[in-house]
Amino acid sequence: MDMTKTLTALALLTLMGAMAYGRSTTENKTFQFLKDSYTACSVVKSDASPESYRVIEKGHLKYLITPGRATGWGGPMTVAPVMTPELILEKVLVTEHRETPVFFDYLTANHFFSQFKGKKPQDAVRIGKNIDTVSGATISSIAITRAVRSGMDMASHELNGTALPPQALSWSAGRDEALLLGLYVAVITCTLLKLRKARLPMLALSFLFLGLMMKRPVSVSNIAALFMGHGPSPGENIFWWLLVPGSLALVIILGKNVYCSWICPFGAIQELISRTGGLNTPVPKALQSGLKTAAKGGTWLALMVAFGSGNAAHAAIEPFATLFGLKGTTVQWYLVSLVLVGAFFIPRFWCRFFCPAGVCFRSASGLRRSIKRGIHIQPSMNKADHETFPN
Numbered sequence: 313m314d315m316t317k318t319l320t321a322l323a324l325l326t327l328m329g330a331m332a333y334g335r336s337t338t339e340n341k342t343f344q345f346l347k348d349s350y351t352a353c354s355v356v357k358s359d360a361s362p363e364s365y366r367v368i369e370k371g372h373l374k375y376l377i378t379p380g381r382a383t384g385w386g387g388p389m390t391v392a393p394v395m396t397p398e399l400i401l402e403k404v405l406v407t408e409h410r411e412t413p414v415f416f417d418y419l420t421a422n423h424f425f426s427q428f429k430g431k432k433p434q435d436a437v438r439i440g441k442n443i444d445t446v447s448g449a450t451i452s453s454i455a456i457t458r459a460v461r462s463g464m465d466m467a468s469h470e471l472n473g474t475a476l477p478p479q480a481l482s483w484s485a486g487r488d489e490a491l492l493l494g495l496y497v498a499v500i501t502c503t504l505l506k507l508r509k510a511r512l513p514m515l516a517l518s519f520l521f522l523g524l525m526m527k528r529p530v531s532v533s534n535i536a537a538l539f540m541g542h543g544p545s546p547g548e549n550i551f552w553w554l555l556v557p558g559s560l561a562l563v564i565i566l567g568k569n570v571y572c573s574w575i576c577p578f579g580a581i582q583e584l585i586s587r588t589g590g591l592n593t594p595v596p597k598a599l600q601s602g603l604k605t606a607a608k609g610g611t612w613l614a615l616m617v618a619f620g621s622g623n624a625a626h627a628a629i630e631p632f633a634t635l636f637g638l639k640g641t642t643v644q645w646y647l648v649s650l651v652l653v654g655a656f657f658i659p660r661f662w663c664r665f666f667c668p669a670g671v672c673f674r675s676a677s678g679l680r681r682s683i684k685r686g687i688h689i690q691p692s693m694n695k696a697d698h699e700t701f702p703n
Contacts, residue, residue: 330619345407373397380463384455386410386625387542391459395467414639415449418576422446433468437461467648485550489697515580522576527636532668539622544683569677579663582655593657603665611668
């Protein structure tokens with residue numbers, strides 16, 4: 313049997329095994345989190361559904377906690393609004409989340425959670441009413457606020473002994489979704505008509521829109537969240553569904569990796585560097601082959617960690633968030649600097665040899681041809697057939 317096919321099959325089997333393990337070990341960590349938070353009190357979990365917790369101090373009810381759930385950019389999160397017996401919100405605890413740590417920590421640093429203190433169920437606890445988002449962590453801000461609102465409603469109905477009315481699903485689409493669809497239509501049109509000179513203008517537009525404006529390039533953690541079923545509800549965040557599965561579908565349908573070559577804002581800035589003053593240093597073919605193999609191995613490892621832990625944020629190894637969100641650890645800033653300097657010497661330095669999301673898109677681009685040839689996966693395709701990068 314061909315070694316490449318054997319390794320591909322083994323990689324897929326191990327990934328499926330990691331995903332099964334991650335699902336089997338998923339547990340509700342809220343109870344333990346609350347017991348650790350209130351060691352001087354007794355925490356009692358109700359048998360009702362949805363769950364609720366009572367914090368008892370010296371035989372009296374001190375707090376009622378009814379966790380709400382919502383989905384952020386990285387996946388599901390559990391938010392526990394801590395309410396007094398008079399239904400006054402004391403604090404907000406996030407017992408579980410899958411957001412990128414640097415963005416989640418940004419919420420605390422900007423005093424996002426302090427806005428909820430003192431709120432009551434009859435108050436309009438909503439973004440734009442009496443809760444402000446934190447710039448750079450907007451999706452997380454919205455998800456947490458929605459979960460707090462849900463938890464407060466459940467607490468009110470529990471104490472009053474009334475049934476919780478069903479929540480209607482609301483869909484929200486606007487300018488951002490229209491711009492993304494317009495970008496897709498333009499890329500499809502230019503690709504089918506072979507208008508290659510339009511590629512650089514399209515990259516520039518994508519850099520402005522997805523990079524500077526939205527700060528949302530597709531990352532391997534997004535792709536992991538999709539396969540783990542941790543994507544947000546389409547009614548809550550239709551942009552995520554248009555961007556992540558939408559870009560993968562675009563690549564599969566066209567049979568070409570148009571995301572990396574026409575849309576990726578991180579690739580755009582690297583190409584700008586190389587075209588305006590880059591040295592275009594040749595890379596020996598043996599080294600290129602080794603680096604690409606290492607990128608596939610790194611992608612497999614990132615997905616294994618994400619699937620096995622049940623947390624897609626653990627696969628967030630790309631420097632996208634640091635560059636566009638201007639937030640990151642010292643190590644992440646060193647990585648961004650290395651990539652940008654590398655792009656000065658080698659065109660598309662990160663994209664060609666290191667990007668795990670690029671590995672996923674290259675695999676997707678070969679899927680249609682693989683289906684035509686028979687039911688097998690062919691993740692390694694020639695760059696010339698699927699990507700238009702500078703030499």
